[in-house]
Amino acid sequence: MRIQSSGRISWSPSGIFVVSCDSDITYYPLDYQSCYVKVSTWGYTQTEITLVYDQDTPVELGFYSTNGEWDLVSAAGTETEDRSRGGQTFSTLKFQIDLQRLPLYHVMNTLVPVLLMAFLIPAAFKVPPGCGEKVGYTLTVLLAYAVYLTIVSDNIPSTSENVSYLSVYLGLIFLYGVISVFLVILVLCLHEKADDDPIPAWLRKLTLSFLIPVTCWKQGIGCPNKRKKFAVKHDKGEKTNIQEKKQNGSYVTDNEAPDEHAQLKWQTVAGALDNFLFMIMMIVVVITTLVLFTIIIVNYAQNI
Structure with missing residues (x-):
């Protein structure tokens, strides 16, 4: 004092x-x-x-x-x-x-790597089934994401009172990766089926009526949305409308359309399904990323 x-x-x-x-x-x-x-x-x-x-x-x-x-x-x-x-x-x-x-350190070392690795999961469906590395690639991406998930979780403060949106995002992306493994195995099982195995009627209808038109799959069967009509003149002066459609390097008329049901093979089913799953998984990852990161960024902007 x-x-x-x-x-x-x-x-x-x-x-x-x-x-x-x-x-x-x-x-x-x-x-x-x-x-x-x-x-x-x-x-x-x-x-x-x-x-x-x-x-x-x-x-x-x-x-x-x-x-x-x-x-x-x-x-x-x-x-x-x-x-x-x-x-x-x-x-x-x-x-x-x-x-x-x-934000700089965590954006460069946490957010950017997490975003980039998230888009590697849909890319698994773009790996050709015949190359033999489809499952290996998917498991490698899943393992890498699991390791990075552990590193990020160690830096997040431990508390049970609230959950980080980043933890929710990491958990969802990891779940998508696990689901992708099973879907890739399903595609490979379809791709390796023998040609003499009959294709179920429901799967044939689903492939021809939905998967191929949606994905515009062209292996073996052309995309039905990309046919062009033109006229040819016969010797007698008559004109006939035909559709330009590649089938083994030739063009066919409407009356001579090939039997698509006879051409459909398991490899075509697997390819169309593979392309469809890529589109779905990419859309799911993009929507999840936009929603969760928009919430985080908007809250940060309000507190600046």
Whole structure:
């Protein structure tokens, strides 16, 4: 204590205190945290000691050093009081410190790799079934994503009060990868079937009426949406409309259309299904990515 001649007594206690605060990881790694520090005099009642703070400078930042991960957004204080069981009141100061995580490190080392690896999963359906590496590629991508999932999970603060959107995204993409493994195996099973094995009627109808038109699959059977009509003149001057359609390097007329049912093979079914699954998986990954990352980015933009 310092006692001055005017009768003023000043006491400047010093100390270094380590405090922790509850974190909300919902929008990790572009999150915004509010930490609360409470200072009270439990040894003295409010009539004995009253705590006050400087209204202009609630938190002195003269000794504050910048941090490479967090940016100090604001600091504010309020005067409150706590009451004990005996009815006595104690002077209390409550400080709110708002922090925002700096995005550059996590964008370059977390978000970008996660996004790029997510689009490797639909690419598994573009690997030709006959090359022999289709399942190997899918398992390699799934294993790589699992390893990166472990690394990212170690950096996310551990809490059960809320779940990070990034964790939800990683879990969904990993689930899509597992589903892709089974779908790739299904495609390979269809591709390796013998030509003399009959194709079920429902599968033949599904392939010819839906898979081939939707995916515009051209192996063995042309895309029905890309036929061109033109006229040829016979020797007698008659004109006949024919459709330009490639079949083994030749053109056929409407009356001479080939028997598509006879041409359909298991390899064609597998190829059309492969292309269809690529489109579906790509759409699912894109929608999942846009929805979850839009939520994170919008929340970050609102707190800037």
